[in-house]
Amino acid sequence: MITRILSLWILLAWCVAPALADEARVAVAANFSSPAEMLVEQFELLQPHEIELVFGSSARFYAQVQNGAPFDAFLSADLEKPQLLAEEGLAAADSLRAYAIGRLVLWTAEPSLEIGSESLTANAGGKIALANPRLAPYGLAAREAIDNLGLDDQLADSLIMGENISQAYQFVATGNAPLGFVALSQVGRNGVIEQGSGWLVPAELHSPIRQYAVLLTEENAAASAFLEFLRGPEARRIIYSFGYTMDAAEP
Structure with a gap:
C-alpha cells in the first residue's frame, strides 16, 4: 500500500x-x-x-x-x-x-599600452568607436565624457558609431577603429581590464x-x-x- x-x-x-x-x-x-x-x-x-x-x-x-x-x-x-x-x-x-x-572604458585591442584621456587626441586621425548616443546609454555616456573633456569639436570627424555597445566593441576588436568606448563588462572581470588595454573613464565625466x-x-x-x-x-x-x-x- x-x-x-x-x-x-x-x-x-x-x-x-x-x-x-x-x-x-x-x-x-x-x-x-x-x-x-x-x-x-x-x-x-x-x-x-x-x-x-x-x-x-x-x-x-x-x-x-x-x-x-x-x-x-x-x-x-x-x-x-x-x-x-x-x-x-x-x-x-x-x-x-x-x-x-x-562603467565605461576607453579601450584598444592592443595589449600593454598606456591609455588615458590624452589617447583621444594622440590617435593621429584614427577613428574612435562608440555606441550611437541616440540609441544606447553607453554611447550617451561616451558623448558626455568627450564633451566634459572639452574635445567635442576636436574629435567631431573621428567618431564612428555602432547601433549598440556590442558593435562599438566589434569596431575596435576587428581593427576598424584603434580606440573605442565600451562597457567594462565586455573587456574585464572583477573590475580589472583583461583584454587589450584601457582607461576606466572617471564616473564624474558622465551621468551614472x-x-x-x-x-x-x-x-x-x-x-x-x-x-x-x-x-x-x-x-x-x-x-x-x-x-x-x-x-x-x-x-
Missing part, C-alpha cells in the same frame, strides 16, 4: 512539475550580454523555468515592445525606456527595479549608467522569477564580477 502511494506521488510530481515550469523571452541591453548568460545558467540550475535571451540596443527594444514584440521582460541600459513602457501601460510599473550601474529591469508579461512565472532572482545575493555576486555596482541604484 505504501509503495503504491509513493508511486502515485512520484507520478503526480512528474506530471505537475512541467506544468509549473514556464518559458520567458527576455530583451537584454547589449552591454549586459555576458553577465546575463551566466545569470541564466545559474537561474536554470535553481528553477524549473527556461529563459531565452535576446540582445540589442535599449532604444530598439523599446520601439519593438511598443510594436508588440513578444518579450516577457526587459533589461534596459537605462531607466528612461522601461519607465516609459510602464507609463504607456506596456510594462508592470511595480516591477521596475535597478539591477546594475555600468543606471540600468533597470521591468516585467512586460505579469502572468509569466519564468520572467517574474528571473527578475526576482536578479535581486538575490548569487545574482549580485555575478553582476559585481563583471565590474558593475549596485550602490545607490534603487529607484
Whole structure:
C-alpha cells in the first residue's frame, strides 16, 4: 500500500512539475550580454523555468515592445525606456527595479599600452568607436565624457558609431577603429581590464549608467522569477564580477 502511494506521488510530481515550469523571452541591453548568460545558467540550475535571451540596443527594444514584440521582460541600459513602457501601460510599473550601474572604458585591442584621456587626441586621425548616443546609454555616456573633456569639436570627424555597445566593441576588436568606448563588462572581470588595454573613464565625466529591469508579461512565472532572482545575493555576486555596482541604484 505504501509503495503504491509513493508511486502515485512520484507520478503526480512528474506530471505537475512541467506544468509549473514556464518559458520567458527576455530583451537584454547589449552591454549586459555576458553577465546575463551566466545569470541564466545559474537561474536554470535553481528553477524549473527556461529563459531565452535576446540582445540589442535599449532604444530598439523599446520601439519593438511598443510594436508588440513578444518579450516577457526587459533589461534596459537605462531607466528612461522601461519607465516609459510602464507609463504607456506596456510594462508592470511595480516591477521596475535597478539591477546594475555600468562603467565605461576607453579601450584598444592592443595589449600593454598606456591609455588615458590624452589617447583621444594622440590617435593621429584614427577613428574612435562608440555606441550611437541616440540609441544606447553607453554611447550617451561616451558623448558626455568627450564633451566634459572639452574635445567635442576636436574629435567631431573621428567618431564612428555602432547601433549598440556590442558593435562599438566589434569596431575596435576587428581593427576598424584603434580606440573605442565600451562597457567594462565586455573587456574585464572583477573590475580589472583583461583584454587589450584601457582607461576606466572617471564616473564624474558622465551621468551614472543606471540600468533597470521591468516585467512586460505579469502572468509569466519564468520572467517574474528571473527578475526576482536578479535581486538575490548569487545574482549580485555575478553582476559585481563583471565590474558593475549596485550602490545607490534603487529607484
